[in-house]
Amino acid sequence: MISFVIPVFNEKENIAFLIDETISVLKKGKTNEFEILIVSDGSTDGTNEIIKKLVKTYKWVKGIIFRCRQGKASALTTGFEKACGDIIVTLDGDGQDDPHQLHKLLKELDKGYDMVSGWKKNRKDSFIKNTSSLIFNRVVSFFTKLNLHDYNSGFKAYKKGAAKSLKLYGELHRYIPLFLDSYGYKVTEVRIDHRRRFHGNSKYSWERFFHGYFDLFTMLLVTRFHSRPLHFFGYIGFIFFSLGFAGGAYLTLLKIFSGQTIGSRPLLLLSVMLIIMGVQITITGLIGEYITYILKNKPEKPDDLVKEQYGFNK
Numbered sequence: 001m002i003s004f005v006i007p008v009f010n011e012k013e014n015i016a017f018l019i020d021e022t023i024s025v026l027k028k029g030k031t032n033e034f035e036i037l038i039v040s041d042g043s044t045d046g047t048n049e050i051i052k053k054l055v056k057t058y059k060w061v062k063g064i065i066f067r068c069r070q071g072k073a074s075a076l077t078t079g080f081e082k083a084c085g086d087i088i089v090t091l092d093g094d095g096q097d098d099p100h101q102l103h104k105l106l107k108e109l110d111k112g113y114d115m116v117s118g119w120k121k122n123r124k125d126s127f128i129k130n131t132s133s134l135i136f137n138r139v140v141s142f143f144t145k146l147n148l149h150d151y152n153s154g155f156k157a158y159k160k161g162a163a164k165s166l167k168l169y170g171e172l173h174r175y176i177p178l179f180l181d182s183y184g185y186k187v188t189e190v191r192i193d194h195r196r197r198f199h200g201n202s203k204y205s206w207e208r209f210f211h212g213y214f215d216l217f218t219m220l221l222v223t224r225f226h227s228r229p230l231h232f233f234g235y236i237g238f239i240f241f242s243l244g245f246a247g248g249a250y251l252t253l254l255k256i257f258s259g260q261t262i263g264s265r266p267l268l269l270l271s272v273m274l275i276i277m278g279v280q281i282t283i284t285g286l287i288g289e290y291i292t293y294i295l296k297n298k299p300e301k302p303d304d305l306v307k308e309q310y311g312f313n314k
Helices: 015-028 047-057 072-082 099-109 127-143 160-164 172-182 206-223 229-258 266-297
Strands: 002-008 034-040 061-065 087-090 115-119 156-159 187-191
Touching (some): 002 015, 034 072, 061 072, 087 160, 099 115, 099 187, 127 206, 156 160
Parallel strands (some): 002 034, 034 061
Antiparallel strands (some): 115 156
16 A cells, blocks of 8 residues: 655645646556545645545545644655555645656665655756755765765655654654664655746745755754764864864963963954863763663653562563
């Protein structure tokens, strides 16, 4: 059985066509065991009413409507939790993901992968969106061991276990391949065709460009450094401390060998500030290590504290 999870936000002009097209593709492929979960992330433009009509029209369609906007990550997580299929496929609700490309993703799953991401090599988006996406993907590849061309593709196929292992929040859906890779799942990508929007405008904004990089640090912390936070904060603290120490050493040499006055030089204040910041950031890592130790060594049951006991029935 295949479950489709489609998060939407104000896509009243696109969602009905996408559902009709998806069902048509599945029927042509003689796939009868499927369900389509549409998750409306606080839509206000009439999308919810269309979802209700689709649920009445098609036996395969189910609708989930949020009271207010929670973000794509929450919509995906809710869809994953409700999905019943052995394979879970996600599509964006704007119609740019072509359901006819589904067979490419399923073919890769059959090879033993747990998640397959669609690589939109020839994107049909604006120059700004294409350029920012290219930069984003290369930066993420640089900081991580997983080398993909399109991390944030909305067209993905998962095996059930991989999808349900994800607990996303905020805007961390961009890093789904990295999360699954860190959990030990096999991740890959395959080239797919991309289409222009049917109707409406993209929800992309320049704020999301910066949010993606902020979330990159969160992702690194909760995946690569979740059990060793000092390594994460220690690297950053060491850089700040080293820069401050180098500035201070330079001024000290000037004072000793040239007799120059350094008390009023801005570099002195900057060096002191960098050293203090480096120490503070490193201490933050130490506190994180202490919290991690406590959580990992906390007894799961009260009986774990008891060495011996007598007179109790076994």
